[in-house]
Amino acid sequence: MRLFRLFRLLDLMRLRSTPVTATALATELSVSVRSIYRDIADLQAMGAPIRGEGGIGYVMERGYFLPSLRFETDELDAIVLGLKLVSERAAPALGGAAQRAAAKLSSVLGEAQKDSMADSALEAGPSRASNRDGGSLPFARLRAAIAAKEMLTIDYRNASGRFSTREARPLGLTLFENAWLLTIWCETAQDFRHLRLDRIISLSGTGKRFRAEKGKRFKDALDLERSKLGQRSLGT
Amino acid sequence: MRLFRLFRLLDLMRLRSTPVTATALATELSVSVRSIYRDIADLQAMGAPIRGEGGIGYVMERGYFLPSLRFETDELDAIVLGLKLVSERAAPALGGAAQRAAAKLSSVLGEAQKDSMADSALEAGPSRASNRDGGSLPFARLRAAIAAKEMLTIDYRNASGRFSTREARPLGLTLFENAWLLTIWCETAQDFRHLRLDRIISLSGTGKRFRAEKGKRFKDALDLERSKLGQRSLGT
DNA sequence: CTAGCTTGTGACAGTTTCCGTCAGGGGCTA
DNA sequence: TAGCCCCTGACGGAAACTGTCACAAGCTAG
Numbered sequence: 057m058r059l060f061r062l063f064r065l066l067d068l069m070r071l072r073s074t075p076v077t078a079t080a081l082a083t084e085l086s087v088s089v090r091s092i093y094r095d096i097a098d099l100q101a102m103g104a105p106i107r108g109e110g111g112i113g114y115v116m117e118r119g120y121f122l123p124s125l126r127f128e129t130d131e132l133d134a135i136v137l138g139l140k141l142v143s144e145r146a147a148p149a150l151g152g153a154a155q156r157a158a159a160k161l162s163s164v165l166g167e168a169q170k171d172s173m174a175d176s177a178l179e180a181g182p183s184r185a186s187n188r189d190g191g192s193l194p195f196a197r198l199r200a201a202i203a204a205k206e207m208l209t210i211d212y213r214n215a216s217g218r219f220s221t222r223e224a225r226p227l228g229l230t231l232f233e234n235a236w237l238l239t240i241w242c243e244t245a246q247d248f249r250h251l252r253l254d255r256i257i258s259l260s261g262t263g264k265r266f267r268a269e270k271g272k273r274f275k276d277a278l279d280l281e282r283s284k285l286g287q288r289s290l291g292t
Numbered sequence: 293m294r295l296f297r298l299f300r301l302l303d304l305m306r307l308r309s310t311p312v313t314a315t316a317l318a319t320e321l322s323v324s325v326r327s328i329y330r331d332i333a334d335l336q337a338m339g340a341p342i343r344g345e346g347g348i349g350y351v352m353e354r355g356y357f358l359p360s361l362r363f364e365t366d367e368l369d370a371i372v373l374g375l376k377l378v379s380e381r382a383a384p385a386l387g388g389a390a391q392r393a394a395a396k397l398s399s400v401l402g403e404a405q406k407d408s409m410a411d412s413a414l415e416a417g418p419s420r421a422s423n424r425d426g427g428s429l430p431f432a433r434l435r436a437a438i439a440a441k442e443m444l445t446i447d448y449r450n451a452s453g454r455f456s457t458r459e460a461r462p463l464g465l466t467l468f469e470n471a472w473l474l475t476i477w478c479e480t481a482q483d484f485r486h487l488r489l490d491r492i493i494s495l496s497g498t499g500k501r502f503r504a505e506k507g508k509r510f511k512d513a514l515d516l517e518r519s520k521l522g523q524r525s526l527g528t
Numbered sequence: 529c530t531a532g533c534t535t536g537t538g539a540c541a542g543t544t545t546c547c548g549t550c551a552g553g554g555g556c557t558a
Numbered sequence: 559t560a561g562c563c564c565c566t567g568a569c570g571g572a573a574a575c576t577g578t579c580a581c582a583a584g585c586t587a588g
Contacts, residue, residue: 057545058575059295059334077534088577093536098293110535111585134390138374154370293574294546313563324548329565346564347556 058095061085065095066116069106075113197259198238201226207264210240211257223262294331297321301331302352305342311349433495434474437462443500446476447493459498 068081078092085092096114100106108114142154201208211221224240238251300321305312314328321328332350336342344350378390437444447457460476474487 057334059298059338062295063338078536079534090578091576094575097536098295102295102299108535109585110583111533113534134375134378135371138376138378138390139370140374142370142374154374314565315563326549327547330546333565344564345556346554347562349563 061087062095062099065092065099066104069114069116072116075109075115077113081114198226198253201261205265207243207262208240208259209262210251210259212251213255213257219257297323298331298335301328301335302340305350305352308352311345311351313349317350434462434489437497441501443479443498444476444495445498446487446495448487449491449493455493 064085065081068084069076078089078096082089082092096106096108104116106114106116139154205225207223208226209221209223211219213219222240223243225243226238226240238253238256240251301317304317304320314325314332318325318328332342332344340352342350342352375390441461443459444462445457445459447455449455458476459479461479462474462476474489474492476487
């Protein structure tokens with residue numbers, strides 16, 4: 057299949073920093089030189105930043121990547137958070153670049169993600185100083201609970217200041233504009249809820265585990281919720 | 293060409309968070325259902341995280357992206373810098389994820405980049421506090437000069453504390469472990485040099501412009517230098 | 529300037545691959 | 559049970575790909 061060859065071609069180009077001739081690529085891929093020219097023309101038509109110069113060879117611009125890069129969800133969260141830090145305060149010269157990169161990422165993560173990034177309705181009020189860096193937030197505990205499908209008991213203080221205690225399945229962590237949200241299936245309310253991590257007073261495991269989601273209703277609800285949140289759930 | 297359709301297929305999958313049936317994809321792409329099955333089989337064989345369940349449809353795992361994502365060089369720099377910030381101080385829970393993401397990026401950017409990241413020989417001494425955020429560094433000025441191919445006069449203080457003035461072609465900016473480096477072609481020394489931005493005392497344009505690199509010697513040297521640095525040059 | 533590379537483009541026949549259609553198996557939901 | 563839907567196999571016609579040849583253009587080195 058030609059697809060494989062095209063990706064191999066991209067890989068070969070990416071590795072080298074010195075120009076490569078079409079004949080070298082041809083022998084490497086066991087095809088004729090003409091095919092290499094055709095392949096590269098197609099790749100260029102698709103937007104690959106390959107530059108060819110007569111008498112020299114082909115060079116692929118650095119600083120790009122169009123490989124089959126796969127980030128785990130928490131790695132993606134780290135990237136998004138890092139871009140936020142950069143655009144907010146770190147390097148003024150790179151602020152614009154950070155915002156553009158974030159925009160590209162959000163567009164890739166789906167339309168829903170873009171909406172949630174722009175939407176600050178859930179995030180009224182100045183909370184930047186308190187939880188921007190997530191220093192004291194129970195990330196590790198929640199991450200482990202999500203992965204282990206461990207039912208949790210959560211003490212929470214909502215936006216109005218009211219306290220509540222609930223039993224819930226932790227489903228995922230979402231980074232909003234400037235706060236982390238924990239998505240849960242609340243066993244008490246039999247519905248999804250989103251808790252701001254910095255408003256969680258305490259949490260403890262119940263020892264019980266919830267099954268992997270089964271049943272069409274729950275799945276549909278979960279998908280709907282994800283589409284609304286643009287969630288990047290943590291832990292598969 | 294089938295390649296286009298495969299990428300459109302990936303885009304379609306990525307946008308949705310709800311399962312998509314093969315028939316829906318078939319009508320969207322104006323091909324038969326059988327072709328969709330074949331396409332998806334090929335994509336899965338290539339490592340795409342597409343999950344298919346009977347009676348439901350196809351879902352692509354979130355948190356991944358293997359699209360033809362293209363970041364501009366400064367956007368990539370913002371990402372790398374952001375990951376550095378996250379791993380160093382921001383969110384302890386995401387530190388590991390940030391380092392893994394940085395490792396993936398560096399592996400993609402070429403072997404040379406990985407070397408330069410690990411190599412801190414050029415970076416002896418505690419410079420973290422001074423130039424970590426790049427607040428007062430002449431990014432914009434240098435970026436513009438690189439893009440305009442504008443010859444510069446640079447006053448510099450080297451690691452030993454010695455002052456020098458040189459005329460140089462600015463070629464690119466590189467983010468090292470914790471310092472920004474300006475790669476130049478030094479007209480005085482007729483060789484490449486790497487200047488730490490926080491050691492640049494002053495710089496001014498000479499008004500002269502240097503031609504696009506010509507000549508095999510210069511090109512080869514440039515490529516060699518890039519391979520050593522793993523440079524992500526700024527400005528085409 | 530000449531000689532030697534190398535990138536590009538066009539044409540063409542042979543071959544390969546792809547595509548749609550038809551048929552059937554298996555798993556899940558209601 | 560009925561109804562979806564994911565899968566797999568087979569097959570003929572259509573489309574794309576491939577290798578070969580031929581030629582133009584640009585750069586490098588001497």
